[in-house]
Amino acid sequence: MTVSSDRSPVTDAGAPLDGFAVEGSEGSAAADIAIRQLRMLGAASPGPDVAVRGAGRARARAEAGSAGSLVLAADHARVACALDWAGPLALPLEDEPGVQAACGLMHVHGRSSGGPRPLAIDYASAVGGVLSAQGLLAALIGRLRGGxxxxxxxxxxxxxxxSVGQYLAAATASGDERDAPAAPGGPPFTSADGVPFEIETFEAERWERFWSLLGADRAALARGWQPFQHRYAAxxxxxxxxxxxxxxxxVFREAAGAAQAAGISIVRVHGAAGERRRSDAAEPPPWRLTGGSSDTPGPPPAPCRPGAGLPLDGLVVVExxxxVQGPLAGHLLRLLGAEVLRIEPPGGDPLRWVPPTVGTCSARFLALNRGKHVVxxxxxxxxxxxxxxxxxxxxxxxxHNWAPGKAAVFGLDSADLFAVRPGLVYAHASGWGDARQAGAAMGGAEPLGTDFLVQAHSGLGGLVRPRGEEPAPSLMTLTDVLGGLLSAQGVLAGLLARCRGAGGIRVDSALYDGAALLxxxxxxxxxxxxxxxxxxxxLxxxxxxxxxxxxxxxxxxxVARALGADRPAADAAAAVARLCRGDRAADVAERLxxxxxxxxxxxxxxxxxAADPRIAGALDTGGAAFVRSPWEFTS
Structure with a gap:
């Protein structure tokens, strides 16, 4: 984790939400996560100093017809968030399992198992909570800029x-190279002494050397490279x-030795987060904000332009x-109105041409980078x-999401860029956060900071599956998505502090912080x-x-009675399964x-x-299906 829970989120200038209070619906997992994050940024519980209940019209509109509501208020500004289950989807959604089922989470997570499987954590609600907190921070930034x-x-x-945006774009690309259905299967591996483990490398030569050192058949290791390399996309x-x-x-010691010799990363798969972190430990903030000294604050963010409909309109992000993680963070900031200038190497990012494509560009790449200006x-x-x-x-x-130390090598670290832009919000999205802690925890150098290794080490790979199943990270990029969300959220916290007079601010977040939140x-x-x-x-x-x-x-x-069982069954669950098999899923759902x-x-x-007209309000189509902005801002 990047910061302890008792540390001020902005060391020199105080917390971005000092003086604000937050209040929300009780019992909603998403609202609870949003409230905890806003309190980590300095928002207090309602009290005599700030009358959240006096937020009036904004609060009433947030609560009307909503599954959850939040209000963030101070004497000089109030904003509210309405959090629904379905939003613009014309579907009768009212719980986490329904959302996972209808929106593709069960399908994508279950691909490696051969059929749809729920995530055993409230993943959609967690992402919804982060989106709610982001929306409130963005709305408040807009208000302070004159919106x-x-x-x-x-x-x-x-x-x-x-969360499934990349997979959705790939599945609906108009080109001829749509992903073909793949057989189930995948890591983790299990050693002779019973240790489950994940490995990671981006280089075919290192993959070949690792398996050769373990004595693998050369034809098998050659066949394995492509599906291993493609698992993030598929x-x-x-x-x-x-x-x-x-x-x-x-035995695991031999596998670890081969990994070290080959130059690949290897990580044990832990069964539950309790193996990595005491269950009574305080929840750490998912970002570290440092700096903020007002000695040389630089100019504050520019005011909103007249008639601007989005809170970050007129602000510029260089990315x-x-x-996934970094591009998603920039994508979310663009959806909030910022102009994003994307730095790519000469000739363009190589991921632009990975099929399936829309025209000449990768559908997955467009899901995260459309609308950005390339330099x-x-x-x-x-x-x-x-x-x-x-x-x-x-x-x-x-x-940026460069490897640790790369910014200093480039001469583009936070101190270097604060010198040319004193009021900058400088954000680094990493894999593990504190590299020394990651290396020490795993007994050596820091492993590659990728989604599946973070799931394995954090215990998340155990929590996404129930007791009785072997721990295994989901092959859906859970922490890449949450890592991108948390990076964007840290940027919003930094921008809010800048609106309130702080100087340049550095924001550090990590994939591991996404795992910790879950x-x-x-x-x-x-x-x-x-x-x-x-x-x-x-069923x-x-x-x-x-x-x-x-x-x-x-x-x-x-359930059995609702489906027509005329008498109690000795095994009601088996009776339900039998009664469902002969009917259409929509008809069974309607009866229930x-x-x-x-x-x-x-x-x-x-x-x-994507073709379902009930989903159309949440998607844009143009060569592929792309997810629209998850926020709607109104005055």
Whole structure:
């Protein structure tokens, strides 16, 4: 983690939300996460000094027809957030399982298992909570810059769609290279002494050397490289069984030695977050904000332009990022109105041409980078670095996700850029946060800071699956998405502090912080894995799958009666499964809703989801389906 919970989020200038109070709906997982994050930034509970309940019209509009509401208020500014389950989706969504089922989370997470599977944590709600906090921070920045928005709306369903945005774009690309369905399977591996482990490398030569040192068949290791390399994009990794057999023939110490010799990263898969962190430990903030001295603050962010509809309108972000986490952070800031100048190497980012494509550009790349202005610069040369400094001199934010130490090598670290732009918000999105802590925790040099290694080490790979199943990171990029969200949120906190008179601010966040947020939100702080009953996995129906809501899962007798059982069954859950098989998922869901029970047909094809007119309000289509902004701001 990047900072302890008792540390001020801005060391020199105080917390960005000092003087504000936050209040929200009780019992909503998403609202609880949003409130905790706003309090980490200095917002207080309601008290005599700040009358949150006096927020009046903004609060009433947030609560009307909403599954949750939040209000952030001080004497001089008030903003509110309405958090729904479905948002613009014309679907009867009212719980986490329904959102996971309808919006593709179960489908993408379940690809490696061969069928839809729920995430055993409230992932969509967690992302929705972060979006809610971001919306409030952005609205407040807009108000302090002269804007009029006092209400922001978002939803858990839109959070889920943001999470599967890359997969959705790839599944709907208009070109001929759509991803072909892949067989299930993938890491982790298990050693002869019973240690599950994940590995990571971006280089085929190192992959080959690792498996050769372990004695793997050369044909098998050659066949395994492409699915291993492609697993981030496909959420599935059908490796040759010979590789699993090779790993199972060696003790973990031998595998770790081969990894060190080959120059790849290897990490044990921990079963629950409690193995990495005491369950009673305070939840750490997901970002570290430092600086903020008002001695040389530089000019404050420019006022909003007349008629601006988005809170970051007129602000400029310079972004130098790759893969998912950093580009997503810049994408979210663009959706909030900022102009994003994206630095790419001469000839463009190589990921632009990875199929499937829309025209000549990768659909996945467009899902994270459309609408950004590209500036090509070779950062390995003095001229390229000079270009970046010149761009940053007129910017409000500089964002990168370079490897640790690279910024200093380039001469583009926070101190270097504060010299050319004193009021800059400088954001570094990393993998592990504190490299020394990551290296010490794993007994050596810092491993590559990638999604699946972070899931493995943090215990998240255990929490996404119930007790009784072997711990295994999801092949859906859970921490890449949350890491990007948290980086953007840290930038918003920095911009808010700048609006309130602070100087230049550095924001550090990490993929590991996304894992920590999820584990802290899990029962007992992630110390225990969830226990599933027989109705937790989706049920097969005549035309697909059906996910039961929490009340239905815990009341199999009631479900069986609603589906027409004429007498109590010895095994009600088995009776429910049998009754579902002969009917359409939508018809079964309708009958259960008539009995007061929630159930949702499960999306098993993202192309079908994009074609559903009930989803159209959340998507843009133009060669592929792209997720629209998850926020709506109104005055």
């Amino acid at each position: 009029a928005a006092e209400l922001v709306r978002t939803s858990v369903a839109q959070a889920a769609l943001i 959420a599935v990794c059908p490796l040759p069984p010979e590789l699993h057999a090779t790993a199972a023939a060696r 130098s990022t790759r893969r 090509e610069a070779d950062l390995k040369t003095p001229e390229g670095r000079r270009q970046v400094r010149e761009l940053t001199a007129g910017a409000d934010v500089f964002l 584990t802290a939100a899990a029962p007992s702080g992630g110390a225990r894995r969830p226990r599933w009953g027989p109705l937790h996995p989706p 097969r129906t005549g035309d697909g799958y059906l996910a039961l809501g929490p009340h239905a899962r815990s009341s199999p007798d009631r 809703r008539g009995a007061g029970l929630s159930a949702t047909p499960v999306c098993t094809d993202l192309a079908d989801l």
